[in-house]
Amino acid sequence: MTDQERPDDPSVVDPSVFDPIPQPDREARRAAWQRQASLTKPTGSLGRLEELSTWIAACQGHCPPVPFARPRIVIFAGDHGIARHGVSAYPPEVTVQMVRNFLDGGAAINCLAENAGATVRVVDISVDGDTPASVSAHKVRRSSGRIDTEDAMSHDEAVAAVAAGRAIADEEIDAGADLLIAGDMGIGNTTPATVLVATLTRTEPIAAVGRGTGIDDNAWMLKTAAVRDAMRRGKIVARDPVRLLATSAGADIAAMAGFLAQASLRRTPVILDGVVVSSAALVAEDLAAGAREWWLAGHRSTEPAHSIALRRLQLEPIVDLGMRLGEGSGAAVALPILAAAVATLARMATFEEAGVSDR
Numbered sequence: 001m002t003d004q005e006r007p008d009d010p011s012v013v014d015p016s017v018f019d020p021i022p023q024p025d026r027e028a029r030r031a032a033w034q035r036q037a038s039l040t041k042p043t044g045s046l047g048r049l050e051e052l053s054t055w056i057a058a059c060q061g062h063c064p065p066v067p068f069a070r071p072r073i074v075i076f077a078g079d080h081g082i083a084r085h086g087v088s089a090y091p092p093e094v095t096v097q098m099v100r101n102f103l104d105g106g107a108a109i110n111c112l113a114e115n116a117g118a119t120v121r122v123v124d125i126s127v128d129g130d131t132p133a134s135v136s137a138h139k140v141r142r143s144s145g146r147i148d149t150e151d152a153m154s155h156d157e158a159v160a161a162v163a164a165g166r167a168i169a170d171e172e173i174d175a176g177a178d179l180l181i182a183g184d185m186g187i188g189n190t191t192p193a194t195v196l197v198a199t200l201t202r203t204e205p206i207a208a209v210g211r212g213t214g215i216d217d218n219a220w221m222l223k224t225a226a227v228r229d230a231m232r233r234g235k236i237v238a239r240d241p242v243r244l245l246a247t248s249a250g251a252d253i254a255a256m257a258g259f260l261a262q263a264s265l266r267r268t269p270v271i272l273d274g275v276v277v278s279s280a281a282l283v284a285e286d287l288a289a290g291a292r293e294w295w296l297a298g299h300r301s302t303e304p305a306h307s308i309a310l311r312r313l314q315l316e317p318i319v320d321l322g323m324r325l326g327e328g329s330g331a332a333v334a335l336p337i338l339a340a341a342v343a344t345l346a347r348m349a350t351f352e353e354a355g356v357s358d359r
């Protein structure tokens with residue numbers, strides 16, 4: 001919706017406009033650092049776990065923090081027109097087939113979620129095929145346009161996709177989710193993700209384009225040309241996050257952006273995954289300034305655009321395992337580490353309680 005088209009009626013709310021994002025609780029963070037210093041260990045000896053634990057205390061608004069009761073992973077599935085043009089090592093049919101695999105519990109994310117004590121939900125936002133009604137309630141369209149020559153979707157569809165992501169975050173938080181992870185599934189989706197990151201950080205395509213599912217040199221050249229052409233279309237609208245989503249993203253990535261910003265609005269911490277989720281995060285920060293304070297980088301994927309996005313978001317990944325999968329897998333691997341950080345701050349004895357001599 002442009003300003004001219006927007007009805008004057010103030011009761012008509014634009015779902016792509018966010019109220020100011022609250023910040024994590026500074027008092028709880030201060031109390032958490034103080035408590036960390038009183039626990040039975042040399043000061044600073046838990047390294048980064050100490051900082052992670054204080055961040056969770058700040059997000060929860062109290063110290064000590066409570067262990068996660070319902071960590072939830074939501075996989076946003078969608079196809080991309082560009083996938084039919086040589087940019088991926090796998091055929092587009094894999095997207096809908098993997099949705100079935102998620103539902104059957106056979107994907108990497110199912111195993112990693114179980115290992116981390118999290119549950120998985122898959123949502124079909126823009127899969128180019130039919131999926132069960134249980135996952136298609138928020139479907140915006142079938143596939144998204146090939147972004148090197150046409151828009152990914154209309155402006156109205158981009159607004160609807162952001163609204164869908166917000167509604168999904170609300171559903172999960174209302175059902176008790178106290179930590180959220182967004183995951184992606186969609187053959188070709190590292191191409192729009194790279195376009196978004198390179199456009200918003202003014203990076204040359206050759207410095208941003210990666211191997212995705214494992215493409216060869218020839219496919220890398222096709223992908224880089226597609227990213228270059230898509231960036232020519234996207235840079236014109238880069239200052240307007242919803243127009244950028246409509247031009248250069250895809251309905252799945254737009255929904256992820258809405259989901260991430262809404263989690264922040266609802267004071268719910270998020271672990272970001274790889275390049276696709278992080279590209280949505282860059283746009284979400286433009287939609288809702290300050291949203292990034294509620295996000296943690298779970299891992300560093302091998303995609304160059306992922307490191308570029310994390311630098312822009314000023315987020316330091318928890319693990320770096322050479323992963324390049326998506327699905328929320330890198331975030332799911334980081335979750336037990338975050339839970340470990342919470343456990344120490346929540347359960348360790350203080351020097352006083354344990355009768356141990358402080359220095």
Ligand SMILES: Cc1cc2ncn([C@H]3O[C@H](COP(=O)(O)O)[C@@H](O)[C@H]3O)c2cc1C
Binds near residue numbers: 098326
């Ligand atoms: C079997 C399979 C499972 C996946 N799970 C995540 N992806 C990941 O790889 C794809 C992105 O890479 P590209 O842009 O090179 O196509 C997306 O589907 C992403 O979710 C998968 C890819 C495949 C083949």
Ligand SMILES: O=C(O)c1cccnc1
Binds near residue numbers: 276301323326
């Ligand atoms: O970084 C990611 O999320 C990623 C990398 C390759 C393929 N799919 C996703």
